[in-house]
Amino acid sequence: MSHNGIAHVEPGLTGEVVEASTSEFLAQALELDAAPPFGAFVEVAADDALTVYGVVAHVQTAGIDPGSRAIMRGHGDVRDERIYQENPDLPLVLRTTFRALVVGFTEGQEIHQFLPPRPARLHYSVFTCPPLTVRRFTREGLEFFQALLTASEVPNDELLAANLRYIAAETGEGQAFLERAGRELAQLLRADYARLTAILRRCLAPGETV
Amino acid sequence: MTGRLGLLVAGSVAEGLSARLDPAVPIEDVRLGKFVKIVGQKYEYFCLVTDVQLDSANNDVLRDPPGDPNKIDAFLRQVLSGTTTYALVKLKPELMLANLAADMQFEDADMVPRPARTIPPHFSNVSDATLADFERVFGRDDGKNHFQIGQPIDMDVPVCVDLRRFVERSNGIFGKSGTGKSFLTRLILCGVIKASAAVNLIFDMHSEYGWSAKNEEGTEVKGLSQLFGGRVAVYTLDMESSRGRGVKPAGEIKIALREISVADIALLQDELRLHRTAVESAALCEDKLGDDWVARLLDMNGEELTDFANLEGGNHASLSALRSKLRLIDRLPFVERSLERSTLDQVIAQLERGQHVVLEFGRQRNLLAYILATNVITRRLHELWVKKTERYWNTKDEADRPRPLMITIEEAHKFLNSEAARQTTFGTIARELRKFYVTLLVVDQRPSGIDAEVLSQIGTRITCQLNDERDIDAIFTGVSGGSHLRTVLATLDSREQALVLGHAVPMPMMVRTRKYDPLFYAAIGGDSAEVVLARSRRYEEIFGDE
Numbered sequence: 001m002s003h004n005g006i007a008h009v010e011p012g013l014t015g016e017v018v019e020a021s022t023s024e025f026l027a028q029a030l031e032l033d034a035a036p037p038f039g040a041f042v043e044v045a046a047d048d049a050l051t052v053y054g055v056v057a058h059v060q061t062a063g064i065d066p067g068s069r070a071i072m073r074g075h076g077d078v079r080d081e082r083i084y085q086e087n088p089d090l091p092l093v094l095r096t097t098f099r100a101l102v103v104g105f106t107e108g109q110e111i112h113q114f115l116p117p118r119p120a121r122l123h124y125s126v127f128t129c130p131p132l133t134v135r136r137f138t139r140e141g142l143e144f145f146q147a148l149l150t151a152s153e154v155p156n157d158e159l160l161a162a163n164l165r166y167i168a169a170e171t172g173e174g175q176a177f178l179e180r181a182g183r184e185l186a187q188l189l190r191a192d193y194a195r196l197t198a199i200l201r202r203c204l205a206p207g208e209t210v
Numbered sequence: 211m212t213g214r215l216g217l218l219v220a221g222s223v224a225e226g227l228s229a230r231l232d233p234a235v236p237i238e239d240v241r242l243g244k245f246v247k248i249v250g251q252k253y254e255y256f257c258l259v260t261d262v263q264l265d266s267a268n269n270d271v272l273r274d275p276p277g278d279p280n281k282i283d284a285f286l287r288q289v290l291s292g293t294t295t296y297a298l299v300k301l302k303p304e305l306m307l308a309n310l311a312a313d314m315q316f317e318d319a320d321m322v323p324r325p326a327r328t329i330p331p332h333f334s335n336v337s338d339a340t341l342a343d344f345e346r347v348f349g350r351d352d353g354k355n356h357f358q359i360g361q362p363i364d365m366d367v368p369v370c371v372d373l374r375r376f377v378e379r380s381n382g383i384f385g386k387s388g389t390g391k392s393f394l395t396r397l398i399l400c401g402v403i404k405a406s407a408a409v410n411l412i413f414d415m416h417s418e419y420g421w422s423a424k425n426e427e428g429t430e431v432k433g434l435s436q437l438f439g440g441r442v443a444v445y446t447l448d449m450e451s452s453r454g455r456g457v458k459p460a461g462e463i464k465i466a467l468r469e470i471s472v473a474d475i476a477l478l479q480d481e482l483r484l485h486r487t488a489v490e491s492a493a494l495c496e497d498k499l500g501d502d503w504v505a506r507l508l509d510m511n512g513e514e515l516t517d518f519a520n521l522e523g524g525n526h527a528s529l530s531a532l533r534s535k536l537r538l539i540d541r542l543p544f545v546e547r548s549l550e551r552s553t554l555d556q557v558i559a560q561l562e563r564g565q566h567v568v569l570e571f572g573r574q575r576n577l578l579a580y581i582l583a584t585n586v587i588t589r590r591l592h593e594l595w596v597k598k599t600e601r602y603w604n605t606k607d608e609a610d611r612p613r614p615l616m617i618t619i620e621e622a623h624k625f626l627n628s629e630a631a632r633q634t635t636f637g638t639i640a641r642e643l644r645k646f647y648v649t650l651l652v653v654d655q656r657p658s659g660i661d662a663e664v665l666s667q668i669g670t671r672i673t674c675q676l677n678d679e680r681d682i683d684a685i686f687t688g689v690s691g692g693s694h695l696r697t698v699l700a701t702l703d704s705r706e707q708a709l710v711l712g713h714a715v716p717m718p719m720m721v722r723t724r725k726y727d728p729l730f731y732a733a734i735g736g737d738s739a740e741v742v743l744a745r746s747r748r749y750e751e752i753f754g755d756e
Contacts, residue, residue: 178285179285179288179289182285182286182288182289183233183289183292183293185289186289186290186293186294187293190267190268190293190294191268193268193270193271193274193294194270196294197276197286200282200285200286200289201282201286204281204282204285
């Protein structure tokens with residue numbers, strides 16, 4: 001049993017849908033602090049061949065009971081990891097959740113980069129997308145950038161930059177992908193040059209070779 | 211789609227079209243004068259690139275360009291190029307032709323290239339023209355009607371001129387000295403002779419067309435007579451010089467004084483620095499003294515001249531001045547007091563038989579000699595051809611139809627400047643067009659010196675590099691859309707490049723001129739370079755090579 005109560009069996013399994021809507025879903029991570037990285041691709045498969053893809057847009061760890069807030073537990077030398085050792089009940093009262101923006105879905109063989117007809121099903125498993133799926137999804141097109149750029153209540157630019165870095169690393173396409181994505185983004189943000197450069201600068205560490 | 215360059219985004223028939231270059235196409239590969247195709251829904255359009263521009267979708271980029279040499283800016287530049295910053299190509303639609311891929315019925319008129327009178331719709335594909343496109347527009351070098359004059363600047367496909375149309379009108383080859391006018395002329399003459407499109411008379415001022423000449427690198431190149439054997443006869447005004455260069459002329463040309471008329475004198479006004487009254491005096495002499503007027507005037511002593519002036523009402527001073535100027539003509543080595551038989555008749559007979567004649571001037575390359583000889587001969591030929599044509603008009607018998615005659619003259623502005631053009635045979639020929647089956651091939655480095663009316667009648671203009679604004683203006687006299695072509699002309703290299711426009715080509719085209727080398731000799735002779743060489747060796751065996 002994991003701390004969050006689900007048997008950790010399948011590879012890539014990372015959480016369970018606890019809130020779902022057409023444009024996003026909220027999932028609880030299997031383990032405390034074990035949410036997929038910000039900007040990562042996750043997928044939720046339904047029974048009827050519909051798989052919804054999301055990009056992790058927000059990760060939060062807080063008390064399980066919405067009414068109760070975490071309080072300080074450290075004292076004396078007890079800090080950081082020792083707090084968890086001294087309070088074995090913590091994983092039972094805390095939980096890590098992550099919010100994913102829906103960026104597309106597959107129905108049958110086809111990949112679509114727009115919103116699915118039905119949201120992900122509540123309590124279904126959330127998997128981290130394997131690199132092959134990320135590659136297939138991004139090869140199909142980059143129209144999902146629009147969803148990331150316009151979503152509300154998320155740090156859009158940071159999210160997109162994180163997503164680009166994630167894809168570049170995950171697919172192994174690196175620079176070639178960043179260039180392709182940059183061109184797509186340049187089209188989308190043709191009227192906002194400052195925002196375009198801000199995002200692109202975040203994709204590339206200053207010392208990185210081109 | 212291979213060869214795609216971009217997408218049509220804006221334009222008008224009057225102002226030309228704008229296409230956005232695809233990000234994958236390097237902007238530096240698109241040069242002025244490039245020949246491109248736009249496929250519309252009904253028609254294919256053939257255009258020339260008249261300008262290439264840098265543009266951007268967002269001016270902020272230009273205000274704050276990613277100019278740092280660091281990696282991030284380098285990446286930004288890479289990403290922006292072709293998307294936010296891109297290249298626009300300005301195109302001038304020249305021709306339209308039926309789009310055979312379109313599922314519709316076309317009239318016959320749509321199957322031949324026509325001037326573009328409309329434009330293709332938004333987002334039509336702009337692509338490189340292919341070999342097939344060139345052949346559709348310019349025809350294929352078939353050794354008869356079409357002759358390859360060169361290749362486009364950036365491709366290796368033939369660009370042809372339509373020789374039948376070429377010889378229908380007077381034509382011009384222009385360019386600064388040293389840009390390859392003579393080579394172009396030789397090339398064109400080869401085409402015309404090979405296709406028997408017209409019989410040629412070439413006034414070869416610098417003795418470079420008939421027999422071999424040296425190119426700018428100092429290599430020997432073949433003359434027409436070496437390439438075409440007996441079909442081209444070389445005559446000379448200076449036997450000694452011709453022999454000295456190893457030429458075997460068919461004859462030496464002498465001009466008798468009685469073959470000189472007032473019109474010839476009028477043309478020499480500049481060269482002889484004649485007073486304005488001199489032509490009137492000459493006319494008076496011809497009137498009163500008959501065909502031998504030059505000789506008789508020259509022979510008069512002071513007293514006889516005074517008597518003649520008094521008797522006929524001429525101005526003594528003017529007559530006397532004329533006489534002293536005529537002595538300059540009399541002193542020309544090829545001018546004789548009298549001849550038993552006119553050597554000109556021999557040349558004319560040769561031309562009538564359809565043989566081509568190159569007339570070498572040898573050391574007589576001063577303008578006085580050149581203008582005099584060319585005018586005397588051309589005047590005779592023109593009179594003869596007018597007679598032939600009139601006979602043909604009467605009989606309507608195809609056998610009587612005169613052979614088209616093409617006369618090549620150099621330093622043409624001397625014959626065709628606005629003053630001379632009105633009085634000389636050359637002016638008449640240039641204006642009359644093909645009516646009498648005589649046309650000019652004008653070779654000149656100062657087209658601005660040629661009369662505007664004559665220029666506007668020039669059918670096909672082949673222009674090498676020109677720098678003088680007035681000369682460039684002159685080239686585009688009577689050409690619509692000239693302003694687009696000016697920029698193209700201005701970018702010609704100083705060697706082996708030319709702009710061809712006019713009657714013999716469906717649209718203006720910038721070309722790398724065809725190489726005049728053994729490969730060309732072989733193509734033009736219909737046999738290999740070795741055979742040509744062997745033939746010239748055999749010629750030397752038979753006639754010696756003194």
